Amino acid sequence: xxxxxxxxxxxxxxxxxxxxxxxxxxxxxxxxxxxxxxxxxxxxxxxxxxxxxxxxxxxxxxxxxxxxxxxxxxxxxxxxxxxxxxxxxxxxxxxxxxxxxxxxxxxxxxxxxxxxxxxxxxxxxxxxxxxxxxxxxxxxxxxxxxxxxxxxxxxxxxxxxxxxxxxxxxxxxxxxxxxxxxxxxxxxxxxxxxxxxxxxxxxxxxxxxxxxxxx
Numbered sequence: 001x002x003x004x005x006x007x008x009x010x011x012x013x014x015x016x017x018x019x020x021x022x023x024x025x026x027x028x029x030x031x032x033x034x035x036x037x038x039x040x041x042x043x044x045x046x047x048x049x050x051x052x053x054x055x056x057x058x059x060x061x062x063x064x065x066x067x068x069x070x071x072x073x074x075x076x077x078x079x080x081x082x083x084x085x086x087x088x089x090x091x092x093x094x095x096x097x098x099x100x101x102x103x104x105x106x107x108x109x110x111x112x113x114x115x116x117x118x119x120x121x122x123x124x125x126x127x128x129x130x131x132x133x134x135x136x137x138x139x140x141x142x143x144x145x146x147x148x149x150x151x152x153x154x155x156x157x158x159x160x161x162x163x164x165x166x167x168x169x170x171x172x173x174x175x176x177x178x179x180x181x182x183x184x185x186x187x188x189x190x191x192x193x194x195x196x197x198x199x200x201x202x203x204x205x206x207x208x209x210x211x212x213x214x215x
Contacts, residue, residue, distance in 0.1 A: 058176035059091025067099035078134035
């Protein structure tokens, strides 16, 4: 709520959030007539604008890749309780059940007590050879721990957001990609129109994704 007050005092034209707001926060922005933009998460409330990637399709594409390749046992790993994570996993699950009879397992922090170590140990014990991670950041962590603890462990890891194409300090990771520049441009353009008091509809857009496999 302190951030809401700061936005009001400084007369911000709009607020962009990458995290899911609670109902009271959304209500506070609405009461103060401050436009709120949620990027990456589809809000439950009607007030915010949003721009999201097609997370269900992303999970589905990853699972289709898993189905047609030689991999035998997959895992979805998440450290987020968000609806975004649910959509990504659901797309993956639906494609597994539709396209193949291969084994699938889910790992979440709710089950493993915020422990990357326990998840990595279970992956090795279960002989999982295909890992789909909620985000690239999580994928980098899992890959680093697997290489550190089990040097010759052979598996493929696919993340989400394709950040190694934008931030060159990371070793490339296969990932679900979207046009981040277009998303950013659309949000900013919409804010500018709102500031100029144009009569425009809310921004509520879902952007297509593609699977970017790194060799």
